[in-house]
Amino acid sequence: MEIKDKDLIYHYGSNIALFQYIFQDASDVIFRPFQIDGRKACLIFIDGLINSKDIQYHVLHELLFHRPDEFITMEQFEEKLVSVTQVEDLESIQDITNKILEGNTVLIIDGKNRALVIDAKEFEKRGISEPESEAAIRGPREGFIENLRVNTSMIRRKIRSEDLNVISKSAGEKSKTSMAVIYLEDVVDKDVLKEFNSRLDRIKIDGILETGYIEELIEDNPWSLFPQVQITERPDTVAANLLEGKIALVVDGTPFVMIQPQLKLVLFRHRW
Incomplete structure (x- = not known):
């Protein structure tokens, strides 16, 4: 119907x-x-x-x-x-x-x-703990979990600024996965942000189940020796990169957050 x-x-x-x-x-x-x-x-x-x-x-x-x-x-x-x-x-x-x-x-x-x-949603979710893939000797012992709003709230706790923008998006024709594009309005490169959003909007796929799906679909050269994106489970790492003018992508259902651009000249040298 x-x-x-x-x-x-x-x-x-x-x-x-x-x-x-x-x-x-x-x-x-x-x-x-x-x-x-x-x-x-x-x-x-x-x-x-x-x-x-x-x-x-x-x-x-x-x-x-x-x-x-x-x-x-x-x-x-x-x-x-x-x-x-x-x-x-x-x-x-x-x-x-x-x-x-x-x-x-x-x-x-x-x-x-x-x-x-x-809105009376309640999902089963694990507690916040230190990410095993990025253990640190010094620094916070908290890591992202699989809940989108918990993850965005952890970033807001690190950067309490009205310039921190959290833009909701979704991807996946079937999965309709919720995502959040996060950046600092006053320090982000507007051309990079426009290109990043353009690439996200052009994604056509049935389902997005993990950040890696996005990574494969937006990078220029999958065979490059240079990392084109950064993936992290640590809120402090995301906060530090946002303060440098980079963009974070949080995807619901995964604790791995994408940071763009890792190498601006490599990622955005070619326009789609």
Whole structure:
């Protein structure tokens, strides 16, 4: 079914049937129907990717025990009834589907042609520890992990500057892997940044599972004797390179962060 240009309609049953069709072979996608004073509603989420306590106490509890005169619009749902940090409303079926696949919870309400997207994600992740591949005698004993936001937060702890830009991107036609391009606005070479972003945007591949996929797709000469990118697990190494005007690429699902350019003349000598 083509859903790219479709939006939600005001009919609850049709909206739910559409998402049930989209996720018909996904047994881990949960549909949790309930009623709000006789009005049909449903939460849609992926089991194992959400914080069930947040959904139970900050979403379901608020929705099930409100007074009937407390809401009329989706904005009032968002402002009064859902006490979580990040909430947005969407109407595009494709956008809502992508949000569910990212680990968000979606609320569909009868008579509404928009859905509330609730950020209550919770992934299993290992604790921060010293990277075995880059042990240091002196310096911090922390290393990146597989969670994108944990990794970007460790970089922000090192560089507490308003000039530190963290730009979200995604890659992979199927995997839709989240990435973050990080640089210092006042010291980065704008031409290098433009070329780097251009190369990222031109990547066409089904899945990005590790930083090495990106490395192979953007470098000029795979057989060069000179390293064209630097890979590290250490936040302090990334911070030091950012202060020198370099660019970091953090990829969700891997503790290895890419630093560009390692050798500017080698990497960006040839334009695509």
